[in-house]
Amino acid sequence: MKKFIERALERLSKLDEEQVRSLINHLGNENDLLSVVFESMTDGLVVLGAEHEIMLYNKSAERLLPFEHEEIHEKKLWETLSDREIADFFEERLLNQDRVYDKQFTLDSSGVIRILSCSIMPLVRSGKALGNLVHIEDVTEKRSREARLRRAESLASLTTLAAGVAHEIKNPLGSIGIHIQLIQKAVNTKGSPDKESISKYLEIIMEEIDRLNGIVVDFLFAVRPINADLERRSLNSLVHDVVDFIQFELKEAGIEVEERYDESIPDLDLDEKYMKQALLNIIKNAIAAMPEGGMLRIVTDTGSSDVVLRISDTGVGIDEENLGKIFEPYFTTKEFGSGLGLTVVYKIVKEHGGEISVTSREGEGATFALSFPIPESERKLIEWEENKV
Ligand SMILES: Nc1ncnc2c1ncn2[C@@H]1O[C@H](COP(=O)(O)OP(=O)(O)OP(=O)(O)O)[C@@H](O)[C@H]1O
Numbered sequence: 001m002k003k004f005i006e007r008a009l010e011r012l013s014k015l016d017e018e019q020v021r022s023l024i025n026h027l028g029n030e031n032d033l034l035s036v037v038f039e040s041m042t043d044g045l046v047v048l049g050a051e052h053e054i055m056l057y058n059k060s061a062e063r064l065l066p067f068e069h070e071e072i073h074e075k076k077l078w079e080t081l082s083d084r085e086i087a088d089f090f091e092e093r094l095l096n097q098d099r100v101y102d103k104q105f106t107l108d109s110s111g112v113i114r115i116l117s118c119s120i121m122p123l124v125r126s127g128k129a130l131g132n133l134v135h136i137e138d139v140t141e142k143r144s145r146e147a148r149l150r151r152a153e154s155l156a157s158l159t160t161l162a163a164g165v166a167h168e169i170k171n172p173l174g175s176i177g178i179h180i181q182l183i184q185k186a187v188n189t190k191g192s193p194d195k196e197s198i199s200k201y202l203e204i205i206m207e208e209i210d211r212l213n214g215i216v217v218d219f220l221f222a223v224r225p226i227n228a229d230l231e232r233r234s235l236n237s238l239v240h241d242v243v244d245f246i247q248f249e250l251k252e253a254g255i256e257v258e259e260r261y262d263e264s265i266p267d268l269d270l271d272e273k274y275m276k277q278a279l280l281n282i283i284k285n286a287i288a289a290m291p292e293g294g295m296l297r298i299v300t301d302t303g304s305s306d307v308v309l310r311i312s313d314t315g316v317g318i319d320e321e322n323l324g325k326i327f328e329p330y331f332t333t334k335e336f337g338s339g340l341g342l343t344v345v346y347k348i349v350k351e352h353g354g355e356i357s358v359t360s361r362e363g364e365g366a367t368f369a370l371s372f373p374i375p376e377s378e379r380k381l382i383e384w385e386e387n388k389v
Pocket residue numbers: 281285286289313315316317318326327331332333334336337338339340341342343365366
C-alpha cells in the first residue's frame with residue numbers, strides 16, 4: 001500500500017471532512033487511471049482469486065477468450081469457457097498451481113484461425129498466494145511473420161544451392177560430351193575402330209557419371225528438409241559427448257583440447273543427432289586446419305536470451321576473401337572435400353533458431369560462434385529466480 005495512504009489511515013480519526021474528501025478523490029483518480037490502462041491493453045488479462053474465481057478481466061480478454069456466458073464474474077475460469085481444450089488446460093494447471101508460460105492454442109472463431117498464447121502467473125503478496133494472473137496474447141500475426149521469414153530464407157539458400165549444383169555438373173557433363181565425340185570419331189575412322197581408345201573413353205565417361213551421381217546424392221543430402229526432433233537437454237553434456245567421441249582422432253593429430261563450460265546455462269531445445277553432426281563437422285574442419293597439431297578450445301557462455309558456444313582452433317585460418325564463402329554449398333579448398341560440411345552446419349543451426357558466425361585471420365586459427373535462443377520458459381524462470389534474491 002502506498003505510504004501516504006497508510007499514514008492517512010493511521011490518522012483517520014483526526015482528519016477533517018475536507019481531508020477525507022480529498023483522500024477519496026485521490027484514490028478515485030488513481031483507480032480510474034489504472035482502469036484505463038487495464039482496459040486499453042491489447043493483451044487480455046484475467047485476475048483470479050484464491051478459488052480460481054474470476055475477479056477482474058479486461059475487454060481484450062473478453063475478445064480473445066471463448067467465453068460461453070454473459071455473466072462470468074465470480075465463476076471459476078474453466079467453467080466459463082466454451083472451448084474444451086482451453087478449459088481443461090486451465091482447470092488442470094490452476095488446480096496444480098503451475099506457473100505456465102506461452103502455452104499456445106489454435107482457435108477457429110467463425111472461420112478465422114487465431115493462435116493464442118496463454119500464461120499463468122501466481123499473484124503472491126507477503127509470501128501468500130492470493131490467486132493468479134492469466135495473460136492472453138494473440139500471436140497469430142507474429143507466427144505467420146516468422147513462417148514467412150523462414151520460407152524466404154530457405155528459398156534464398158535453395159537458389160545458391162541450385163546455382164552450386166549447376167556449376168558442379170557443368171564440368172562432368174562437358175567432359176562426357178567431349179568423350180562421346182571422340183568415340184564417334186574413333187568409330188567413323190576408316191579401317192577397324194581403335195578399340196583400346198574407345199574403351200579408355202568409355203571408362204572416363206563412367207567416372208564422370210559416378211561424379212555426377214555423387215553431386216546429386218550430396219545435393220539431396222544438403223536440401224533434404226530436416227525434421228528436427230527438439231528436446232529440452234543440456235548443451236554442455238551434448239558438446240562434451242562429441243568431444244569424447246572424437247578424442248582419439250584429436251590425440252592422433254596432436255591436438256590438445258580445452259573445454260570450459262558455463263554450468264549456469266539453462267537447458268535448450270536441441271535435436272541431439274543433428275547437433276552432434278554439426279559439431280562433428282566443425283571439429284573435423286578444425287582438425288584438418290591443424291595438420292601440425294595445436295589447440296582446440298570449446299567454451300559455452302550464457303546471456304539473458306541466448307547461449308553461445310565457441311569452438312576455436314589454432315590452425316591455418318581462413319583468408320578474408322574466403323571468409324564470406326565458407327558456408328556456401330560446394331565451397332572447398334580441400335582436394336577431396338565436398339564443400340557441403342558447413343552448409344549442413346548452417347542449416348542445422350538455423351533449424352534450431354540459432355545463428356552462426358566465424359572470425360578468423362590467415363595463419364591465426366578460426367573461431368566458430370554458435371548462438372541458440374534460451375526457451376521462453378527457461379528465461380522466465382531465470383528472471384524470477386534473479387528477482388527472488
Ligand atoms: N576451422 C577451419 N580453419 C580453416 N579453414 C576452415 C575451417 N573450417 C572450414 N574451413 C574452410 O571452409 C571450407 C569449407 O568447409 P566445409 O566443411 O563446408 O567443406 P570441406 O571441409 O572443404 O569439405 P567436407 O566437409 O565435405 O569434407 C574448407 O574447405 C576450408 O577451406
